[in-house]
Amino acid sequence: MGEAETAREQVVRAADELFYTRGVQAVGMDAVRTAAGVSLKRIYSLFSSKDELVVAVLRHRTQMWDAGIASASENATTARERLLAIFDFLDAWFRESDFHGCAFINTHGELSASSQAVADAVREQKRSFQEYVGRLVDEIGGTPDLAAQVAILAEGAQTTAAIAGTPDAARHARAAATTLLDAAVPAHV
Amino acid sequence: MGEAETAREQVVRAADELFYTRGVQAVGMDAVRTAAGVSLKRIYSLFSSKDELVVAVLRHRTQMWDAGIASASENATTARERLLAIFDFLDAWFRESDFHGCAFINTHGELSASSQAVADAVREQKRSFQEYVGRLVDEIGGTPDLAAQVAILAEGAQTTAAIAGTPDAARHARAAATTLLDAAVPAHV
DNA sequence: TACGGTAGAGAACGATCGTTCTCCGCGCAA
């Protein structure tokens, strides 16, 4: 059982890296097998289809995203700081050499038309993120509309950074978020 | 020649609709042939590869985008109105029943890892749009940074609307853009 | 009427995909 857990994690981790780097459809199950060091038979006993593996990879990415946001917010003491920490997290991410855009957005563009399960998994992650932003905005007295605006900035920054190939969008989105927060919530200082 | 132009247009239009609805990799050249009513031999005499057809489709989409923005800005008399008209255009687009997100973002997520030509075509379209926004922002006395912020809102709205499946993002992005413009440029009234 | 060249329809080809199956070797109960 512990062994099975490890094999499953190896497959998910290997598939995640391959899918993110080359795209899902460009990676065959043979490549996953080789990278994970787990036989095809075992992979198909853990996941009934490639689609299911993709969903598992997206869930793994969700955990990584949540952990990254939490880590970037560690030193933040207020909800406002935690909101802005999102964009600091994006900035650091965009500067990584293997940054290829948001895996959820990429996978949605690639597979949402042919796989409802994938589309649902992506939508769920975005909904969860919007909820997180919504809680923080509520803490500082902002409206749900303001939360939606901040979330749109985060999405736009990821898309822009991926296509342009530069990390500038994080800085721009952070500045825009600051303006929106200042305009909606009277500064306490 | 006029005939060739027409055949080329038929192929591009048919491919555009198929690619946008089902995704590029999910559509075979046989499906393009059937939908366009043009033989494979002729298609491959017009485009040397599927990749080249994809680039031609993206260029066609660029023209449609530019025309849509121009049409939505028809009644605008000021640069500020033309900027906000972008979000009205997005709002109307998001409400169309066959809206499946931004074709450039989708195609980038699907093929940028495997086709440099596609990645370049997408980047060029986004750069062109950012330039358009930049000109309008400059007209009202805003900085390039403000233009980047407005462009990020537009990108984020498209991504959010595509994944969530609702048109709300256009309204939110428009309100955010209004706040940003008001904060950066003193109102004249 | 005879003919050269073009274009259409779709068969054919080689590659690759997701998925399944076969074979083999190893660990364990009696």
Place this chain on the structure above:
DNA sequence: TTGCGCGGAGAACGATCGTTCTCTACCGTA
């Protein structure tokens, strides 16, 4: 030791892809 079941390696399968090739019908021209 002998038999048994499980898992690993990867061959095999059927489908599908992008691309090319073959064959045929038809066109204007002499």
